[in-house]
Amino acid sequence: MIVDLRSDTVTLPTEEMLEAIRHAKLGDDNFGEDPTVNALEELAAKKLGKEAALLVTSGTQGNLVSLMVHSRRGDEVILEMDAHIYHFEVGGLCSIAGLVPRLIPGRLGILDPRDVEEAIRPPDIHQPRTSLICIENTHNLAGGICWPQESIKAIGDLAKDHGLAVHMDGARIFNASVALRTDVRELAKPVDSVMFCLSKGLCCPAGSLVVGNEEFIEKARRMRKILGGGMRKAGVLAAPGIIALEKMVGRLEEDHENARRLAIGLSKIPGISIDLKRVQTNIVFFELEKVDLKPQEFLEAINGKGVKALAFGRRIRMVTHMGITKDDIDYALEVCEEVLLKGPSKRRS
Ligand code: TLP
Numbered sequence: 001m002i003v004d005l006r007s008d009t010v011t012l013p014t015e016e017m018l019e020a021i022r023h024a025k026l027g028d029d030n031f032g033e034d035p036t037v038n039a040l041e042e043l044a045a046k047k048l049g050k051e052a053a054l055l056v057t058s059g060t061q062g063n064l065v066s067l068m069v070h071s072r073r074g075d076e077v078i079l080e081m082d083a084h085i086y087h088f089e090v091g092g093l094c095s096i097a098g099l100v101p102r103l104i105p106g107r108l109g110i111l112d113p114r115d116v117e118e119a120i121r122p123p124d125i126h127q128p129r130t131s132l133i134c135i136e137n138t139h140n141l142a143g144g145i146c147w148p149q150e151s152i153k154a155i156g157d158l159a160k161d162h163g164l165a166v167h168m169d170g171a172r173i174f175n176a177s178v179a180l181r182t183d184v185r186e187l188a189k190p191v192d193s194v195m196f197c198l199s200k201g202l203c204c205p206a207g208s209l210v211v212g213n214e215e216f217i218e219k220a221r222r223m224r225k226i227l228g229g230g231m232r233k234a235g236v237l238a239a240p241g242i243i244a245l246e247k248m249v250g251r252l253e254e255d256h257e258n259a260r261r262l263a264i265g266l267s268k269i270p271g272i273s274i275d276l277k278r279v280q281t282n283i284v285f286f287e288l289e290k291v292d293l294k295p296q297e298f299l300e301a302i303n304g305k306g307v308k309a310l311a312f313g314r315r316i317r318m319v320t321h322m323g324i325t326k327d328d329i330d331y332a333l334e335v336c337e338e339v340l341l342k343g344p345s346k347r348r349s
Contacts, residue, residue: 003328003335004308005262008172008255008282008321011203016247017240021205024239028232029055030225036235040242044209047245048194049185052217054210055238057229059171060089062195062208064097065223067132069216070165070192073098075131078119080106082141085134085169096227100128108278109139110147113154120162133159136169137187138176141312143275144259144283144319146176149186156190166191171208175201175281178252192216198237201252201282202244203322207237251322255282258320258329265333271340282320285312293343301339307332 004010013021027033037055044053056062063085071077077093079086081103085093093099104115111133121130133155137147152168159166168191170176177184188194193212198204210220224230231237263279266272266286271293274286288298295311302309309318318332 001306001331002308003306003332004323005318005320005332006308006310008200008319011199011201011321011323013203013205013240014243017204017243020239020243021236024235026233026235029234030230030232034233034235034238036238036242040238040245041209043242043245045211047184048188048196048211050188050194050211051213052211054217054220054224055231055234055241056195056208056210056224057206057231058199059169059195059197059208060092061224061227061229062210063089063167063169064092065220065227065229066167066193066195066210066212067093067099067134068097068223069219070167071097071099071131072129074100074128076100076102076121076128077131078102078104078116078133080104080109080111080134080136080139082106082109082139083134083136083169084140084171085136087141102130106139106142108145109136109142110145110151111135111155113158116155117158117162120164130162130164133164133166134169135166135191136171138172138179138281138283140171140283143278143285144172144175144281145278146180146280147187148180149182149190152187153190165193168194170194170196172197172200172281174249175252175256178249179256179281198241198244201255201321202248204240204244205237207234207241209241252282255320255322255324256280258282258324258326259284261326262318262320262329262332265329266336269333269337269340272336284318284320285315287315288340290340290343293340298339302332302335305335305338307335
């Protein structure tokens with residue numbers, strides 16, 4: 001039995017998606033002639049309440065394209081200090097986009113507009129120009145925390161006052177929408193662009209979308225091309241994307257319930273420290289209280305019994321998704337408890 005809780009990126013496409021790929025109408029998307037890509041982009045724009053959308057290869061590419069359209073080389077970008085764009089996108093914002101990151105600590109990943117305002121540079125010949133504020137919804141490293149609409153609006157209003165753009169890394173924006181019971185359009189309204197992923201909880205084989213106004217998407221299309229993301233017959237990726245947006249969003253609730261079940265179960269295991277109020281969507285972080293048990297040793301031990309997770313420093317992350325059932329959660333809990341009861345030394349004998 002394998003219970004893979006490393007990420008929702010391990011999800012596999014549904015039978016219906018594979019069928020849709022088989023029958024997708026295709027064309028060269030660099031000529032704008034792939035009808036399936038066009039249909040997905042139209043649907044994504046409509047769902048997010050923006051003028052236009054662009055299919056990109058990955059979340060990383062979507063974020064980079066967006067940063068590069070909103071900013072010029074040498075500009076400064078405001079990010080929460082645990083932002084995925086800063087930590088896990090290979091430093092592309094510096095090495096490719098030529099941007100200066102300005103990191104601000106948030107509260108559970110959520111930025112306080114007063115801190116952001118303080119960080120906005122005045123026009124001064126010595127300083128980089130602040131061009132953009134990035135927010136992450138749900139916030140991955142904070143534990144799948146949702147940015148509520150009011151907080152997004154506060155950042156949007158502030159940005160407007162200062163003539164800045166706001167980009168949302170909404171890799172899991174539909175998880176936020178389901179958890180907050182707020183239409184994704186409302187969450188997207190205060191920001192200029194949103195990137196969201198098809199390949200995570202929505203189970204597509206690959207692909208993300210960037211949405212924004214017509215002018216932004218036209219520029220993003222050129223930027224995607226520079227970055228090698230012009231994909232020709234990309235309808236094979238767009239076809240499951242359409243199914244994802246039409247049919248897979250509602251079921252995310254189930255992933256959230258499983259995450260809750262997992263978190264509550266973990267909280268009852270001696271030796272595990274977990275903050276239950278941080279478990280709002282499908283991501284669960286916890287720590288081991290025993291200092292002599294290293295996260296890597298714990299991961300190896302549970303992996304030996306078929307349960308996979310990831311460590312981020314001292315914290316262990318488990319993510320629920322369509323491939324995980326209630327029974328899988330119960331099994332993972334049993335394995336964690338067993339490993340913690342035995343301890344690292346006994347395990348070795
Ligand atoms: N996150 C992955 C890993 O990179 C850590 C994961 O397993 O959670 N924004 C956010 C908030 C993300 O969590 C991710 C992927 C991305 C962007 C990048 O998406 P991809 O992997 O499609 O480039």
